Amino acid sequence: MPATPAWPPRSAPRLFVAGPLAEGAAIVLEGNPAHYLAKVMRVSPGDAVILCDDLTGEWASRVASVGKREVELDVAERLRAREAVPDLWLCPALLKKDRFDLVLEKATELGVAEIHPVVTRRCVADKLNPERARALSVEAAEQCARTALPVLTGPVPLAALLRDWPTGRTLFFADEHGGDAAAAAFAARPGPAALLIGPEGGFDEAERAAIRALPLASPISLGPRILRGETAAITAISVWMAAAGDW
Amino acid sequence: MPATPAWPPRSAPRLFVAGPLAEGAAIVLEGNPAHYLAKVMRVSPGDAVILCDDLTGEWASRVASVGKREVELDVAERLRAREAVPDLWLCPALLKKDRFDLVLEKATELGVAEIHPVVTRRCVADKLNPERARALSVEAAEQCARTALPVLTGPVPLAALLRDWPTGRTLFFADEHGGDAAAAAFAARPGPAALLIGPEGGFDEAERAAIRALPLASPISLGPRILRGETAAITAISVWMAAAGDW
Structure with missing residues (x-):
């Protein structure tokens, strides 16, 4: 049996957004981040996007909708806590x-x-x-x-x-x-x-x-x-x- | 009494050229190095130019002439031997x-x-x-x-x-x-x-x-x-x- 495919894929777009992120939250992006996801990465509803907020860590999310000026994302589970860095x-x-x-x-x-x-x-x-x-x-x-x-x-x-x-x-x-x-x-x-x-x-x-x-x-x-x-x-x-x- | 001014000045142009360099040698530069000295650094006869050859080290030279396509330099004294670098x-x-x-x-x-x-x-x-x-x-x-x-x-x-x-x-x-x-x-x-x-x-x-x-x-x-x-x-x-x- 093939192994369960890892989700989100490693190639998923990765973005810092204003936080705090939480499970089930809906994130609406406008401006440059929306342009990047819609036009550069050409995401569609259901695609995975990895989100960070420099506060709670790293989260998996799914694209809910791609509009003309905004992209909406549903936050799923947390993948990692925010890392510690040396002082x-x-x-x-x-x-x-x-x-x-x-x-x-x-x-x-x-x-x-x-x-x-x-x-x-x-x-x-x-x-x-x-x-x-x-x-x-x-x-x-x-x-x-x-x-x-x-x-x-x-x-x-x-x-x-x-x-x-x-x-x-x-x-x-x-x-x-x-x-x-x-x-x-x-x-x-x-x-x-x-x-x-x-x-x-x-x-x-x-x-x-x-x-x-x-x-x-x-x-x-x-x-x-x-x-x-x-x-x-x-x-x-x-x-x-x-x-x-x-x- | 003011100290004797250092020659060549620290601001003198610095160039790697084909060697080996030696005291009294006349170096004729063409192409990019000549363009750099004549048009970018705007050197005149008598100006100092520091030369290296990746072989004998670093030398002071003076501009002898600035032609349309070439710059001639007279090599004066050696300033430093080629440095040793770690292996x-x-x-x-x-x-x-x-x-x-x-x-x-x-x-x-x-x-x-x-x-x-x-x-x-x-x-x-x-x-x-x-x-x-x-x-x-x-x-x-x-x-x-x-x-x-x-x-x-x-x-x-x-x-x-x-x-x-x-x-x-x-x-x-x-x-x-x-x-x-x-x-x-x-x-x-x-x-x-x-x-x-x-x-x-x-x-x-x-x-x-x-x-x-x-x-x-x-x-x-x-x-x-x-x-x-x-x-x-x-x-x-x-x-x-x-x-x-x-x-």
């Missing part, structure tokens, strides 16, 4: 758009809990479109079957980030003038952590002094080669996850 | 173009010694434009002031890669069915290493069996979250560099 923040200096997009996408994929963009003296950008940034992060989570989204705040000046730094969270910062080898530094200071990554050209002298004045700051080195800003961010997250995260 | 190969399955471009760029930046693209069953791409791939890698090296380029071979089928696997080089492969935690596995088997990264969807069962049959193969895990192919490659390189490379 890591990323505080990346703003970069040019495509480079910062990459930071948002990869930080989401790698499971960072919170992203706090920072504006420093040498940043060439000082603005971030919050809706666009959020959409990028959601798309990355959908593609990698994540059930948790990172918290994403608006950019703050470095001085404000340091002034309001929470107690008990180590601030590892990539210091081009040298620091402890990253993996050893991460393993030596487990617990709540944040990675502060400068822009192309790094922090200036006054900024480095201000960061180092924070008792929770810990300078790290990301090796002997010059890395671009987005590479430093992705690399530092990877090494932290392996040394102090949940790998 | 790490990357064997990445081909991905869609923009995703594979990212692998080439970041592998170069992070200091991989050799890149051997691989074709597997689930690859959606099976071709690579070697000139374009080479140009991407060179551009990444120029932007990060690297003096060494990775060796870059044409794509080979996975079976051929395994059949011709060199003795003495550990083949760490990202196994979605689980393996040792990457950082610990890397630290436990120092020495010549390679990272084999599958395409979206991973290796199929026959491929996994063939890889595991290689005595030098070592399955590794890159954590509990699903990573895209290019992210797995960048992440694995980062963790290897931190655990077994030259950080």
Whole structure:
């Protein structure tokens, strides 16, 4: 006898929606998500759609109706609870758009809990479109079957980030003038952590002094080669996850 | 008294050229490099240009003349010898173009010694434009002031890669069915290493069996979250560099 086919199929479209989701709930989607399901994925009534709400987890649903402007879904059973992610923040200096997009996408994929963009003296950008940034992060989570989204705040000046730094969270910062080898530094200071990554050209002298004045700051080195800003961010997250995260 | 200005300035254009370079040599550039210097960077006679040849290292040169189709440079002193890089190969399955471009760029930046693209069953791409791939890698090296380029071979089928696997080089492969935690596995088997990264969807069962049959193969895990192919490659390189490379 053939095995019972798995439902929902792995190829089912996956979407984050406003929650909270619950069994038996009817969800009505409009705008971009409705367009995506109806025109891009061409769903029909009865088709499976996987829904997440970044709160209760991941649910199977069935398409109830496909209208001109809206798609209605009936929520069936919960497939997974919202996943836990390690307590890591990323505080990346703003970069040019495509480079910062990459930071948002990869930080989401790698499971960072919170992203706090920072504006420093040498940043060439000082603005971030919050809706666009959020959409990028959601798309990355959908593609990698994540059930948790990172918290994403608006950019703050470095001085404000340091002034309001929470107690008990180590601030590892990539210091081009040298620091402890990253993996050893991460393993030596487990617990709540944040990675502060400068822009192309790094922090200036006054900024480095201000960061180092924070008792929770810990300078790290990301090796002997010059890395671009987005590479430093992705690399530092990877090494932290392996040394102090949940790998 | 003001300090003697540094020459060449840090902002000088940086180019890889065919070598070997030597003091007093005259280099004539045509095509894209000449266009870049003359039209994009708008150099004039006397301006500094930094040259690398992936062989002898990094040299300062001065523009001798700017013609309609060529730029002539006089090579002055050597600034640095070609850097040594850790003995790490990357064997990445081909991905869609923009995703594979990212692998080439970041592998170069992070200091991989050799890149051997691989074709597997689930690859959606099976071709690579070697000139374009080479140009991407060179551009990444120029932007990060690297003096060494990775060796870059044409794509080979996975079976051929395994059949011709060199003795003495550990083949760490990202196994979605689980393996040792990457950082610990890397630290436990120092020495010549390679990272084999599958395409979206991973290796199929026959491929996994063939890889595991290689005595030098070592399955590794890159954590509990699903990573895209290019992210797995960048992440694995980062963790290897931190655990077994030259950080």
